[in-house]
Amino acid sequence: MKIAVCIKRVPEMDVNFKIAPSGKAVDETGLKWDMSDFDGYAVEAALQLTEKAGAGEAHVISLGPDVVQETLRKALSMGVARAVHLQSDVVPFDGYAIASALAAELKDGGYDLIMFGKMSIDGASGVVQFAVAEMLDLPIVHACSSLRIEGGKGTARREIEGGGELVSFTLPAVVSIDEGIARPRYPSLKGIMSAKKKPLDIKPAQLGDVRLTVEKVELPPPRAAGRIIGEGAAAVPELVRLLQNEAKVL
Amino acid sequence: MPNVLAFAEARGGELRKVAFEAVTAARQLADDVGGEVHAILVGPAGTGGKAAALAEFGADVIVVSEHAGFANYAPEATAALVAERVKGGDYRAVVFSASAQGKDLAPRTAAKLRSAIATDVTSFSLSGDALVVTHPGYTGKVMHTLKLVGSPAMLSLRAGAITTVRKAGAGRVESVAPTADPGAGRVTVTETVLGDSKKLDLGEAPIIVSGGRGLKAAENFKLVEDLAAAFGNAAVGATRAVTDEGWRPHSDQIGQTGRLVSPDLYVAVGISGAIQHLAGMRTAKCIVAINKDKEAPIFKVADYGIVGDAFEVVPALTAAVKQAKQSTH
Ligand SMILES: Cc1cc2nc3c(=O)[nH]c(=O)nc-3n(C[C@H](O)[C@H](O)[C@H](O)COP(=O)(O)OP(=O)(O)OC[C@H]3O[C@@H](n4cnc5c(N)ncnc54)[C@H](O)[C@@H]3O)c2cc1C
Ligand SMILES: Nc1ncnc2c1ncn2[C@@H]1O[C@H](COP(=O)(O)O)[C@@H](O)[C@H]1O
Numbered sequence: 001m002k003i004a005v006c007i008k009r010v011p012e013m014d015v016n017f018k019i020a021p022s023g024k025a026v027d028e029t030g031l032k033w034d035m036s037d038f039d040g041y042a043v044e045a046a047l048q049l050t051e052k053a054g055a056g057e058a059h060v061i062s063l064g065p066d067v068v069q070e071t072l073r074k075a076l077s078m079g080v081a082r083a084v085h086l087q088s089d090v091v092p093f094d095g096y097a098i099a100s101a102l103a104a105e106l107k108d109g110g111y112d113l114i115m116f117g118k119m120s121i122d123g124a125s126g127v128v129q130f131a132v133a134e135m136l137d138l139p140i141v142h143a144c145s146s147l148r149i150e151g152g153k154g155t156a157r158r159e160i161e162g163g164g165e166l167v168s169f170t171l172p173a174v175v176s177i178d179e180g181i182a183r184p185r186y187p188s189l190k191g192i193m194s195a196k197k198k199p200l201d202i203k204p205a206q207l208g209d210v211r212l213t214v215e216k217v218e219l220p221p222p223r224a225a226g227r228i229i230g231e232g233a234a235a236v237p238e239l240v241r242l243l244q245n246e247a248k249v250l
Numbered sequence: 251m252p253n254v255l256a257f258a259e260a261r262g263g264e265l266r267k268v269a270f271e272a273v274t275a276a277r278q279l280a281d282d283v284g285g286e287v288h289a290i291l292v293g294p295a296g297t298g299g300k301a302a303a304l305a306e307f308g309a310d311v312i313v314v315s316e317h318a319g320f321a322n323y324a325p326e327a328t329a330a331l332v333a334e335r336v337k338g339g340d341y342r343a344v345v346f347s348a349s350a351q352g353k354d355l356a357p358r359t360a361a362k363l364r365s366a367i368a369t370d371v372t373s374f375s376l377s378g379d380a381l382v383v384t385h386p387g388y389t390g391k392v393m394h395t396l397k398l399v400g401s402p403a404m405l406s407l408r409a410g411a412i413t414t415v416r417k418a419g420a421g422r423v424e425s426v427a428p429t430a431d432p433g434a435g436r437v438t439v440t441e442t443v444l445g446d447s448k449k450l451d452l453g454e455a456p457i458i459v460s461g462g463r464g465l466k467a468a469e470n471f472k473l474v475e476d477l478a479a480a481f482g483n484a485a486v487g488a489t490r491a492v493t494d495e496g497w498r499p500h501s502d503q504i505g506q507t508g509r510l511v512s513p514d515l516y517v518a519v520g521i522s523g524a525i526q527h528l529a530g531m532r533t534a535k536c537i538v539a540i541n542k543d544k545e546a547p548i549f550k551v552a553d554y555g556i557v558g559d560a561f562e563v564v565p566a567l568t569a570a571v572k573q574a575k576q577s578t579h
Contacts, residue, residue: 013389013506014525026392037507093396095357096364121506124387125369127357134361139326139436142354145500159501160350161451163444165323169437179507180500211366215382216395223532226539226550232558233566239538240570242554247536249457249515250481250574 001056001149003046005080005115006102006132007039009064009071010122017219024214026122035071038117040184042177046115047079047185049149057081059109063101063205064091076195077187083198086205093123093214099131100208107136113154116176118143126176133174141169145180252342252401253285257332257355258304258312259347260293261442262321265300267454268347268407270307270414275374275407276345277308277417282376283342286310287419290335292328294321298423305421307414313424319432322439323351327432329358334429336363341402343381348406349453356406366398372411381405389506389529409453410512445499452504455485457515460504460531461497462489464520464541464560468497473564474519480571487511489527505530520560523548540564 011017011031018027035043046058060075062068063086072083086101106114114136119126126142133140144156145164154173158165159180169175187195229238243250256276258269269291276287289309291297293316301312315331332355336344346356348370360367366381372393373384381403385394398405452458459481461474471486478484488498490505504511506529516534521527523539523546531537532551539552540563549555556563 011388013391013529017388017391026388093394094366122388122392124385124389125357126353127360127367127369130357130361140358141437142358143350158350158354160442161453162447162449162501163442164501165439166441166443167437167439173436179503211399212368213397213399214394215397218393218395220386220390220393220533223551224553226548226552226555228544228549228552228555228557230556232556233562235556235558236563236566236570239554239556239567240574243515243536243538244574247515247553249536250571 001050001053001113002109002111003050003056003058003113003115004106004109004111005039005042005046005058005060005075006128007043007060007062007071007075008036008117008120009033009062009068010036010120013121019217019219023216025217033067033071035074036117036121038119038121038177038179041179041181042115042117043075043078043080044182044184045147045177046113048182049113059084061086061102061105063088063098065089069200072200073195074187076198076200077191078185079191081198083200085200085202087202088205088207092207092210094210094212095125095127096131097208097210099128099135101205102128103132103135104206105203106132112172113149114138114174116174118176118178129174129176136174138172138174139169140174140176141167142176143178144175145178147175147177147181251285252283252340254280254283254287255336255339255341255344255402256287256289256309257344257346257352258289258291259349259351260291260297260300263293263297265303266349268349268352268409269304271407271409271412272345272347273304273307273309274414275412277415277419279343279345279374279376285342288313288339290315290332292320292331294318298425301423302421305419306416308417308419310420311422311424313426315426315428317428317432319428322442324432324435324439325354325358325437326435327428327430328355329362330430331426331428332359333362336402342376344402344404346404346406348408352406356404360404365402365404366400367404368396368398369406370408371405372408374405390510390532450483450485452485452487452502452509452511455483456513457481457484458487458511458513459484459517459519460487460489460521461492461519462521463491465492471497473560477517477564477568477571480568480575482575489521518548518552519564521548522546523551
């Protein structure tokens with residue numbers, strides 16, 4: 001089984017973001033970066049699938065500036081066999097532009113499965129995987145919370161409001177991963193050492209044309225500071241009064 | 251004259267609330283360009299009976315496609331049908347819902363037509379030759395204003411982002427056959443597993459009562475269930491600590507890697523308020539927190555916080571809510 005996983009390098013979200021002077025991007029000064037959450041789940045799922053199959057290997061691809069190689073190295077140290085860096089100083093917001101470059105790289109890779117996160121945690125669009133699937137004319141199953149590959153076909157579950165959908169699909173396929181399959185493993189020391197010797201190919205990204213642009217980014221209005229109204233059950237009557245008269249939700 | 255197309259989501263032959271939101275949004279856009287609203291409705295035999303309800307919210311044409319294979323969501327056949335309709339008409343924009351289904355259908359359809367698409371949109375307007383929308387990113391910490399060029403522009407609308415408006419449309423019904431067999435396809439939904447259908451969905455409930463690890467055991471969720479029942483119009487949510495323990499299903503999880511919700515009232519019980527949890531509920535209109543630790547970060551975002559033991563405060567609150575509900579009736 002040969003699997004490719006597309007991973008994006010994103011800022012860690014545990015900060016108060018600032019807006020860059022252009023007004024069209026987040027100020028990147030001082031941010032810490034890591035693999036996007038759902039992409040981490042996808043890498044873990046890919047490793048488990050190849051381990052279970054006892055054959056084949058997982059590859060990772062990331063598009064972005066040179067620093068994405070750190071993220072690719074992390075995937076290599078988790079156990080991925082090979083990494084490809086599609087070099088581009090800009091990472092456009094438009095998922096199609098990114099998908100064109102990814103699809104060009106994936107096209108002749110002979111992959112049984114091409115995996116994505118269900119959405120990037122910064123862009124939060126969930127579009128790239130659909131564009132890649134269409135460009136490669138492959139079936140796509142979006143937001144899998146469980147996934148099995150058996151006898152040359154796949155089955156998955158997707159979460160929907162109030163339940164789930166059981167899906168079956170043919171291979172080769174594109175799948176995007178929701179939380180629920182597996183938490184990403186931490187790279188072991190041995191993994192980190194061996195990652196240094198694993199292949200990391202660097203190629204120029206062939207970005208597609210752009211139809212969707214960012215005009216402006218803003219911070220949402222801050223919430224009013226929290227307020228503690230009292231302690232224990234004694235505070236309940238005051239809470240109910242506030243819910244009725246001030247918040248008017250009761 | 252360009253028109254606007256809306257996808258009206260139905261499940262089990264019933265329209266979902268988001269269907270009316272999509273049609274309302276399409277009506278607003280169509281009024282801007284002076285065109286008509288066309289709504290697409292797919293489902294098993296009998297679904298077409300719901301067409302009139304869409305007309306009440308402004309649909310001029312309801313394109314109905316009934317097929318036994320549409321009983322479950324048929325991703326490829328549904329996208330093919332919408333794409334075919336778009337190709338055959340003059341559409342300025344296509345509105346989907348950013349529901350579980352719409353998050354699949356909207357980008358799937360857009361990819362087939364190579365249309366510009368913005369997902370999980372919270373506001374939208376036409377401005378000259380562009381569709382301009384707001385799209386939250388960075389776990390809701392940054393709002394993007396995006397510009398989509400080309401026609402049709404596609405968007406999926408976040409549930410609850412707009413209020414539905416009744417406005418009669420012409421309501422002409424057109425029946426069409428599926429363009430691809432909904433039962434075949436490379437991707438097929440073999441079963442839709444639904445929990446208790448009387449339960450309100452987290453995305454639609456005006457009130458959410460959520461429990462965290464502070465509740466200590468699955469059976470103690472009875473406390474939040476009872477409080478939700480006292481409110482009447484409430485759903486129950488949970489943190490990842492809780493879904494990890496298996497006390498509640500993953501579908502109840504609210505946060506960065508769970509559901510994103512913005513109810514009128516969010517009651518957090520025994521929840522510390524980790525950044526990843528806040529990412530899913532920070533936009534609630536009113537937040538109440540009940541936690542025994544007065545330093546818990548949840549109190550930084552809570553409009554009303556009570557420091558105390560959930561096992562004492564929640565039953566008292568449940569009784570008080572019941573009483574308040576009775577006296578207002
Ligand atoms: C990549 C990633 C993604 C994540 N995604 C999510 C997500 O989507 N959603 C999510 O929720 N979390 C998510 N998390 C986990 C998150 O970081 C927290 O671990 C989790 O939200 C904590 O849940 P909790 O508040 O229930 O538990 P805790 O943090 O353990 O808090 C329990 C709280 O209960 C209080 N308490 C204890 N006893 C009582 C009592 N008797 N009465 C009242 N209060 C009491 C305590 O004071 C404490 O504040 C994610 C983490 C990572 C790393
Ligand atoms: N720059 C990138 N490089 C590699 N993969 C990406 C990149 N951007 C997005 N992806 C993949 O596409 C998925 C969806 O991204 P998005 O459409 O931005 O939400 C992500 O979870 C990744 O798997």
